[in-house]
Amino acid sequence: MRGLALLCLVLSLAACSGSRNVPADPGQAPSGLYDTDYGTLALTAPTGSGVVEGAYADATSLSSIRGTYQDGTLTGRWATQFQEGTCDPDEDGLTLYGAFTFEFNEDLSGFDGTWGYCEDGAQTESWDGSYEGSRPDGSSLNALVVPAGGVRPSPNAGPPAGIYLTGQGELMILPPNAKGEFIGSLDEVGQPLVSLAGTIEGSTLTGVWTDVETQGRCPRTSGGSTHYGRFELELRDAGATATLRGNRGTCLDGPLNQSIGGLRQ
Incomplete structure:
Protein backbone atom coordinates (compact mmCIF):
# COMPACT_ATOMS: atom_id res chain seq x y z
CA MET A 1 0.00 0.00 0.00
CA ARG A 2 3.05 2.25 -0.41
CA GLY A 3 2.18 5.49 -2.12
CA LEU A 4 -1.47 5.54 -1.07
CA ALA A 5 -1.57 9.31 -1.09
CA LEU A 6 -5.07 8.69 -2.28
CA LEU A 7 -6.60 11.02 -4.80
CA CYS A 8 -9.92 12.52 -3.78
CA LEU A 9 -12.13 10.46 -6.07
CA VAL A 10 -14.87 12.74 -4.92
CA LEU A 11 -14.69 16.19 -3.34
CA SER A 12 -16.46 17.47 -0.27
CA LEU A 13 -15.78 20.95 1.08
CA ALA A 14 -17.82 20.43 4.22
CA ALA A 15 -14.69 19.37 6.09
CA CYS A 16 -13.20 22.83 5.62
CA SER A 17 -15.57 24.14 8.25
CA GLY A 18 -14.26 21.67 10.82
CA SER A 19 -17.79 20.53 11.71
CA ARG A 20 -18.47 16.93 12.72
CA ASN A 21 -20.39 14.94 10.15
CA VAL A 22 -22.63 12.02 11.08
CA PRO A 23 -24.57 9.73 8.71
CA ALA A 24 -28.29 10.42 8.48
CA ASP A 25 -29.02 6.98 9.94
CA PRO A 26 -26.13 5.94 12.20
CA GLY A 27 -28.04 2.79 13.08
CA GLN A 28 -27.15 1.37 9.67
CA ALA A 29 -23.83 -0.01 8.45
CA PRO A 30 -21.36 2.59 7.10
CA SER A 31 -21.65 3.91 3.56
CA GLY A 32 -20.65 7.11 1.79
CA LEU A 33 -17.43 9.09 1.90
CA TYR A 34 -14.81 8.91 4.64
CA ASP A 35 -11.82 11.26 4.87
CA THR A 36 -8.96 8.96 5.89
CA ASP A 37 -5.23 9.07 6.55
CA TYR A 38 -4.77 8.33 2.85
CA GLY A 39 -7.50 10.51 1.35
CA THR A 40 -11.15 9.94 0.49
CA LEU A 41 -12.51 6.41 0.71
CA ALA A 42 -15.91 5.75 -0.90
CA LEU A 43 -17.97 2.94 0.64
CA THR A 44 -21.07 1.29 -0.78
CA ALA A 45 -24.15 0.48 1.25
CA PRO A 46 -23.84 -3.07 2.59
CA THR A 47 -25.65 -6.04 1.13
CA GLY A 48 -28.07 -8.12 3.14
CA SER A 49 -25.17 -10.28 4.29
CA GLY A 50 -23.27 -7.25 5.56
CA VAL A 51 -20.74 -7.07 2.70
CA VAL A 52 -19.35 -3.55 2.17
CA GLU A 53 -17.23 -2.53 -0.82
CA GLY A 54 -15.27 0.62 -1.56
CA ALA A 55 -12.77 2.28 -3.86
CA TYR A 56 -9.93 4.77 -3.92
CA ALA A 57 -7.04 5.65 -6.27
CA ASP A 58 -3.58 7.13 -6.39
CA ALA A 59 -1.53 8.51 -9.28
CA THR A 60 -0.56 5.11 -10.68
CA SER A 61 -3.18 2.66 -9.49
CA LEU A 62 -6.78 1.93 -8.58
CA SER A 63 -7.65 0.11 -5.39
CA SER A 64 -10.68 -1.48 -3.81
CA ILE A 65 -11.75 -2.90 -0.48
CA ARG A 66 -14.26 -5.61 0.32
CA GLY A 67 -15.27 -6.67 3.78
CA THR A 68 -17.99 -7.70 6.19
CA TYR A 69 -19.55 -5.32 8.71
CA GLN A 70 -20.82 -6.61 12.05
CA ASP A 71 -21.33 -4.89 15.43
CA GLY A 72 -19.35 -1.78 14.52
CA THR A 73 -16.40 -3.57 12.91
CA LEU A 74 -15.57 -3.82 9.21
CA THR A 75 -12.98 -6.47 8.36
CA GLY A 76 -11.81 -7.54 4.95
CA ARG A 77 -9.24 -7.20 2.20
CA TRP A 78 -7.80 -4.33 0.18
CA ALA A 79 -6.21 -4.79 -3.26
CA THR A 80 -4.31 -2.37 -5.49
CA GLN A 81 -4.43 -2.54 -9.27
CA PHE A 82 -1.99 -1.29 -11.94
CA GLN A 83 0.89 -1.42 -9.41
CA GLU A 84 3.34 -4.23 -8.64
CA GLY A 85 3.79 -5.57 -5.11
CA THR A 86 5.63 -8.42 -3.41
CA CYS A 87 2.65 -10.65 -2.50
CA ASP A 88 1.97 -13.95 -4.24
CA PRO A 89 -0.36 -13.32 -7.21
CA ASP A 90 -4.01 -13.68 -6.26
CA GLU A 91 -6.79 -15.02 -8.50
CA ASP A 92 -6.80 -11.74 -10.45
CA GLY A 93 -3.00 -11.66 -10.78
CA LEU A 94 -2.64 -8.80 -8.28
CA THR A 95 0.49 -8.72 -6.12
CA LEU A 96 -0.30 -5.78 -3.84
CA TYR A 97 -3.02 -6.52 -1.28
CA GLY A 98 -3.66 -7.29 2.36
CA ALA A 99 -6.11 -7.32 5.26
CA PHE A 100 -7.72 -4.41 7.11
CA THR A 101 -9.87 -3.82 10.19
CA PHE A 102 -11.98 -0.69 10.79
CA GLU A 103 -13.53 -0.10 14.24
CA PHE A 104 -16.34 2.46 13.80
CA ASN A 105 -17.67 4.95 16.32
CA GLU A 106 -21.18 4.26 17.60
CA ASP A 107 -22.61 7.02 15.37
CA LEU A 108 -20.42 5.99 12.38
CA SER A 109 -18.82 9.46 12.36
CA GLY A 110 -15.38 7.87 12.10
CA PHE A 111 -13.26 4.76 12.50
CA ASP A 112 -9.90 3.64 13.89
CA GLY A 113 -8.32 1.17 11.51
CA THR A 114 -5.29 -0.97 10.82
CA TRP A 115 -3.97 -2.76 7.73
CA GLY A 116 -1.22 -5.15 6.68
CA TYR A 117 0.44 -6.61 3.59
CA CYS A 118 -0.33 -9.88 1.78
CA GLU A 119 -2.38 -12.81 3.05
CA ASP A 120 -0.81 -13.30 6.46
CA GLY A 121 0.81 -9.93 7.09
CA ALA A 122 0.34 -8.40 10.54
CA GLN A 123 -1.89 -5.32 10.58
CA THR A 124 0.71 -2.92 11.95
CA GLU A 125 -0.17 0.19 9.91
CA SER A 126 -2.80 2.78 10.88
CA TRP A 127 -5.78 3.73 8.67
CA ASP A 128 -8.24 6.08 10.39
CA GLY A 129 -11.10 8.06 8.92
CA SER A 130 -14.01 10.43 9.56
CA TYR A 131 -17.37 10.66 7.79
CA GLU A 132 -17.61 13.32 5.07
CA GLY A 133 -21.08 12.76 3.64
CA SER A 134 -23.00 10.73 1.11
CA ARG A 135 -22.68 13.20 -1.77
CA PRO A 136 -19.95 15.60 -2.93
CA ASP A 137 -20.84 19.18 -3.89
CA GLY A 138 -24.53 18.38 -4.25
CA SER A 139 -24.13 15.82 -7.03
CA SER A 140 -25.78 12.42 -7.20
CA LEU A 141 -22.47 10.60 -6.79
CA ASN A 142 -22.52 8.32 -3.76
CA ALA A 143 -19.96 5.52 -3.59
CA LEU A 144 -17.74 3.93 -6.20
CA VAL A 145 -16.68 0.34 -6.67
CA VAL A 146 -13.67 -0.55 -8.79
CA PRO A 147 -14.75 -3.14 -11.38
CA ALA A 148 -13.56 -6.66 -10.62
CA GLY A 149 -10.54 -8.09 -12.39
CA GLY A 150 -8.01 -5.32 -11.87
CA VAL A 151 -7.52 -4.52 -15.57
CA ARG A 152 -7.83 -1.51 -17.81
CA PRO A 153 -11.06 -1.24 -19.83
CA SER A 154 -11.34 -4.00 -22.40
CA PRO A 155 -11.49 -2.94 -26.08
CA ASN A 156 -14.80 -4.83 -26.10
CA ALA A 157 -16.26 -2.81 -23.24
CA GLY A 158 -18.98 -0.50 -24.44
CA PRO A 159 -18.63 3.28 -24.24
CA PRO A 160 -18.21 5.37 -22.25
CA ALA A 161 -15.68 2.90 -20.82
Whole structure:
Protein backbone atom coordinates (compact mmCIF):
# COMPACT_ATOMS: atom_id res chain seq x y z
CA MET A 1 0.00 0.00 0.00
CA ARG A 2 3.05 2.25 -0.41
CA GLY A 3 2.18 5.49 -2.12
CA LEU A 4 -1.47 5.54 -1.07
CA ALA A 5 -1.57 9.31 -1.09
CA LEU A 6 -5.07 8.69 -2.28
CA LEU A 7 -6.60 11.02 -4.80
CA CYS A 8 -9.92 12.52 -3.78
CA LEU A 9 -12.13 10.46 -6.07
CA VAL A 10 -14.87 12.74 -4.92
CA LEU A 11 -14.69 16.19 -3.34
CA SER A 12 -16.46 17.47 -0.27
CA LEU A 13 -15.78 20.95 1.08
CA ALA A 14 -17.82 20.43 4.22
CA ALA A 15 -14.69 19.37 6.09
CA CYS A 16 -13.20 22.83 5.62
CA SER A 17 -15.57 24.14 8.25
CA GLY A 18 -14.26 21.67 10.82
CA SER A 19 -17.79 20.53 11.71
CA ARG A 20 -18.47 16.93 12.72
CA ASN A 21 -20.39 14.94 10.15
CA VAL A 22 -22.63 12.02 11.08
CA PRO A 23 -24.57 9.73 8.71
CA ALA A 24 -28.29 10.42 8.48
CA ASP A 25 -29.02 6.98 9.94
CA PRO A 26 -26.13 5.94 12.20
CA GLY A 27 -28.04 2.79 13.08
CA GLN A 28 -27.15 1.37 9.67
CA ALA A 29 -23.83 -0.01 8.45
CA PRO A 30 -21.36 2.59 7.10
CA SER A 31 -21.65 3.91 3.56
CA GLY A 32 -20.65 7.11 1.79
CA LEU A 33 -17.43 9.09 1.90
CA TYR A 34 -14.81 8.91 4.64
CA ASP A 35 -11.82 11.26 4.87
CA THR A 36 -8.96 8.96 5.89
CA ASP A 37 -5.23 9.07 6.55
CA TYR A 38 -4.77 8.33 2.85
CA GLY A 39 -7.50 10.51 1.35
CA THR A 40 -11.15 9.94 0.49
CA LEU A 41 -12.51 6.41 0.71
CA ALA A 42 -15.91 5.75 -0.90
CA LEU A 43 -17.97 2.94 0.64
CA THR A 44 -21.07 1.29 -0.78
CA ALA A 45 -24.15 0.48 1.25
CA PRO A 46 -23.84 -3.07 2.59
CA THR A 47 -25.65 -6.04 1.13
CA GLY A 48 -28.07 -8.12 3.14
CA SER A 49 -25.17 -10.28 4.29
CA GLY A 50 -23.27 -7.25 5.56
CA VAL A 51 -20.74 -7.07 2.70
CA VAL A 52 -19.35 -3.55 2.17
CA GLU A 53 -17.23 -2.53 -0.82
CA GLY A 54 -15.27 0.62 -1.56
CA ALA A 55 -12.77 2.28 -3.86
CA TYR A 56 -9.93 4.77 -3.92
CA ALA A 57 -7.04 5.65 -6.27
CA ASP A 58 -3.58 7.13 -6.39
CA ALA A 59 -1.53 8.51 -9.28
CA THR A 60 -0.56 5.11 -10.68
CA SER A 61 -3.18 2.66 -9.49
CA LEU A 62 -6.78 1.93 -8.58
CA SER A 63 -7.65 0.11 -5.39
CA SER A 64 -10.68 -1.48 -3.81
CA ILE A 65 -11.75 -2.90 -0.48
CA ARG A 66 -14.26 -5.61 0.32
CA GLY A 67 -15.27 -6.67 3.78
CA THR A 68 -17.99 -7.70 6.19
CA TYR A 69 -19.55 -5.32 8.71
CA GLN A 70 -20.82 -6.61 12.05
CA ASP A 71 -21.33 -4.89 15.43
CA GLY A 72 -19.35 -1.78 14.52
CA THR A 73 -16.40 -3.57 12.91
CA LEU A 74 -15.57 -3.82 9.21
CA THR A 75 -12.98 -6.47 8.36
CA GLY A 76 -11.81 -7.54 4.95
CA ARG A 77 -9.24 -7.20 2.20
CA TRP A 78 -7.80 -4.33 0.18
CA ALA A 79 -6.21 -4.79 -3.26
CA THR A 80 -4.31 -2.37 -5.49
CA GLN A 81 -4.43 -2.54 -9.27
CA PHE A 82 -1.99 -1.29 -11.94
CA GLN A 83 0.89 -1.42 -9.41
CA GLU A 84 3.34 -4.23 -8.64
CA GLY A 85 3.79 -5.57 -5.11
CA THR A 86 5.63 -8.42 -3.41
CA CYS A 87 2.65 -10.65 -2.50
CA ASP A 88 1.97 -13.95 -4.24
CA PRO A 89 -0.36 -13.32 -7.21
CA ASP A 90 -4.01 -13.68 -6.26
CA GLU A 91 -6.79 -15.02 -8.50
CA ASP A 92 -6.80 -11.74 -10.45
CA GLY A 93 -3.00 -11.66 -10.78
CA LEU A 94 -2.64 -8.80 -8.28
CA THR A 95 0.49 -8.72 -6.12
CA LEU A 96 -0.30 -5.78 -3.84
CA TYR A 97 -3.02 -6.52 -1.28
CA GLY A 98 -3.66 -7.29 2.36
CA ALA A 99 -6.11 -7.32 5.26
CA PHE A 100 -7.72 -4.41 7.11
CA THR A 101 -9.87 -3.82 10.19
CA PHE A 102 -11.98 -0.69 10.79
CA GLU A 103 -13.53 -0.10 14.24
CA PHE A 104 -16.34 2.46 13.80
CA ASN A 105 -17.67 4.95 16.32
CA GLU A 106 -21.18 4.26 17.60
CA ASP A 107 -22.61 7.02 15.37
CA LEU A 108 -20.42 5.99 12.38
CA SER A 109 -18.82 9.46 12.36
CA GLY A 110 -15.38 7.87 12.10
CA PHE A 111 -13.26 4.76 12.50
CA ASP A 112 -9.90 3.64 13.89
CA GLY A 113 -8.32 1.17 11.51
CA THR A 114 -5.29 -0.97 10.82
CA TRP A 115 -3.97 -2.76 7.73
CA GLY A 116 -1.22 -5.15 6.68
CA TYR A 117 0.44 -6.61 3.59
CA CYS A 118 -0.33 -9.88 1.78
CA GLU A 119 -2.38 -12.81 3.05
CA ASP A 120 -0.81 -13.30 6.46
CA GLY A 121 0.81 -9.93 7.09
CA ALA A 122 0.34 -8.40 10.54
CA GLN A 123 -1.89 -5.32 10.58
CA THR A 124 0.71 -2.92 11.95
CA GLU A 125 -0.17 0.19 9.91
CA SER A 126 -2.80 2.78 10.88
CA TRP A 127 -5.78 3.73 8.67
CA ASP A 128 -8.24 6.08 10.39
CA GLY A 129 -11.10 8.06 8.92
CA SER A 130 -14.01 10.43 9.56
CA TYR A 131 -17.37 10.66 7.79
CA GLU A 132 -17.61 13.32 5.07
CA GLY A 133 -21.08 12.76 3.64
CA SER A 134 -23.00 10.73 1.11
CA ARG A 135 -22.68 13.20 -1.77
CA PRO A 136 -19.95 15.60 -2.93
CA ASP A 137 -20.84 19.18 -3.89
CA GLY A 138 -24.53 18.38 -4.25
CA SER A 139 -24.13 15.82 -7.03
CA SER A 140 -25.78 12.42 -7.20
CA LEU A 141 -22.47 10.60 -6.79
CA ASN A 142 -22.52 8.32 -3.76
CA ALA A 143 -19.96 5.52 -3.59
CA LEU A 144 -17.74 3.93 -6.20
CA VAL A 145 -16.68 0.34 -6.67
CA VAL A 146 -13.67 -0.55 -8.79
CA PRO A 147 -14.75 -3.14 -11.38
CA ALA A 148 -13.56 -6.66 -10.62
CA GLY A 149 -10.54 -8.09 -12.39
CA GLY A 150 -8.01 -5.32 -11.87
CA VAL A 151 -7.52 -4.52 -15.57
CA ARG A 152 -7.83 -1.51 -17.81
CA PRO A 153 -11.06 -1.24 -19.83
CA SER A 154 -11.34 -4.00 -22.40
CA PRO A 155 -11.49 -2.94 -26.08
CA ASN A 156 -14.80 -4.83 -26.10
CA ALA A 157 -16.26 -2.81 -23.24
CA GLY A 158 -18.98 -0.50 -24.44
CA PRO A 159 -18.63 3.28 -24.24
CA PRO A 160 -18.21 5.37 -22.25
CA ALA A 161 -15.68 2.90 -20.82
CA GLY A 162 -12.42 2.93 -22.69
CA ILE A 163 -9.22 4.81 -23.47
CA TYR A 164 -9.66 8.13 -25.31
CA LEU A 165 -6.76 9.90 -27.01
CA THR A 166 -7.11 13.62 -26.32
CA GLY A 167 -5.03 16.71 -26.98
CA GLN A 168 -4.15 16.73 -23.28
CA GLY A 169 -3.17 13.06 -23.05
CA GLU A 170 -4.79 9.68 -22.41
CA LEU A 171 -8.26 9.80 -20.88
CA MET A 172 -9.31 6.53 -19.24
CA ILE A 173 -12.90 5.85 -18.17
CA LEU A 174 -13.69 2.65 -16.26
CA PRO A 175 -17.04 0.90 -16.78
CA PRO A 176 -19.86 2.57 -14.79
CA ASN A 177 -21.58 0.65 -12.03
CA ALA A 178 -25.33 -0.05 -11.93
CA LYS A 179 -25.99 3.51 -10.75
CA GLY A 180 -24.09 5.06 -13.65
CA GLU A 181 -21.16 6.08 -11.43
CA PHE A 182 -17.65 5.83 -12.83
CA ILE A 183 -14.05 6.66 -12.05
CA GLY A 184 -11.17 7.37 -14.40
CA SER A 185 -8.03 9.36 -15.02
CA LEU A 186 -6.41 11.85 -17.38
CA ASP A 187 -2.74 11.15 -18.01
CA GLU A 188 -1.28 14.41 -19.33
CA VAL A 189 2.26 14.15 -20.67
CA GLY A 190 4.73 15.54 -18.16
CA GLN A 191 1.98 16.38 -15.67
CA PRO A 192 0.63 14.67 -12.53
CA LEU A 193 -2.18 12.22 -13.15
CA VAL A 194 -5.67 13.74 -12.80
CA SER A 195 -8.34 11.61 -11.15
CA LEU A 196 -11.95 11.67 -12.37
CA ALA A 197 -15.17 10.66 -10.62
CA GLY A 198 -18.67 11.20 -11.90
CA THR A 199 -21.94 9.87 -13.25
CA ILE A 200 -23.36 9.26 -16.72
CA GLU A 201 -26.98 10.08 -17.52
CA GLY A 202 -27.98 9.41 -21.09
CA SER A 203 -24.96 10.50 -23.12
CA THR A 204 -23.70 13.11 -20.63
CA LEU A 205 -20.83 12.52 -18.21
CA THR A 206 -20.50 14.97 -15.32
CA GLY A 207 -18.34 14.97 -12.23
CA VAL A 208 -15.19 16.30 -10.61
CA TRP A 209 -11.49 16.03 -11.39
CA THR A 210 -8.68 16.45 -8.88
CA ASP A 211 -4.90 16.69 -8.90
CA VAL A 212 -3.30 16.36 -5.45
CA GLU A 213 0.23 16.83 -6.79
CA THR A 214 -0.20 20.44 -7.90
CA GLN A 215 -0.75 23.54 -5.77
CA GLY A 216 -3.83 25.40 -6.96
CA ARG A 217 -6.05 28.29 -5.91
CA CYS A 218 -9.16 26.37 -4.86
CA PRO A 219 -10.27 26.01 -1.22
CA ARG A 220 -8.39 23.12 0.37
CA THR A 221 -10.39 19.89 0.53
CA SER A 222 -10.34 17.34 3.33
CA GLY A 223 -7.84 15.35 1.27
CA GLY A 224 -5.50 18.35 1.00
CA SER A 225 -6.10 19.18 -2.67
CA THR A 226 -6.21 22.78 -3.88
CA HIS A 227 -6.30 21.96 -7.59
CA TYR A 228 -9.60 20.48 -8.81
CA GLY A 229 -12.80 21.32 -10.63
CA ARG A 230 -15.89 20.17 -12.49
CA PHE A 231 -16.18 18.57 -15.92
CA GLU A 232 -18.97 17.84 -18.38
CA LEU A 233 -18.50 15.56 -21.38
CA GLU A 234 -20.85 14.42 -24.14
CA LEU A 235 -20.57 10.91 -25.56
CA ARG A 236 -21.02 10.82 -29.34
CA ASP A 237 -21.26 7.87 -31.74
CA ALA A 238 -21.32 5.16 -29.07
CA GLY A 239 -19.85 2.58 -31.45
CA ALA A 240 -16.31 1.81 -32.55
CA THR A 241 -15.64 5.50 -33.28
CA ALA A 242 -17.01 6.84 -30.00
CA THR A 243 -15.81 10.30 -28.99
CA LEU A 244 -16.05 12.40 -25.84
CA ARG A 245 -16.32 16.17 -26.19
CA GLY A 246 -16.77 18.76 -23.49
CA ASN A 247 -15.19 21.13 -21.02
CA ARG A 248 -13.78 21.37 -17.55
CA GLY A 249 -13.27 24.21 -15.12
CA THR A 250 -11.16 25.03 -12.10
CA CYS A 251 -12.65 24.84 -8.57
CA LEU A 252 -16.23 23.83 -7.96
CA ASP A 253 -17.66 27.24 -8.80
CA GLY A 254 -15.43 27.98 -11.78
CA PRO A 255 -16.76 28.22 -15.36
CA LEU A 256 -16.31 25.22 -17.66
CA ASN A 257 -14.03 27.07 -20.04
CA GLN A 258 -11.29 24.50 -20.81
CA SER A 259 -12.12 22.24 -23.75
CA ILE A 260 -11.34 18.54 -23.61
CA GLY A 261 -12.23 15.63 -25.86
CA GLY A 262 -10.90 12.67 -27.73
CA LEU A 263 -11.47 9.56 -29.84
CA ARG A 264 -11.90 6.16 -28.23
CA GLN A 265 -9.00 3.84 -29.02
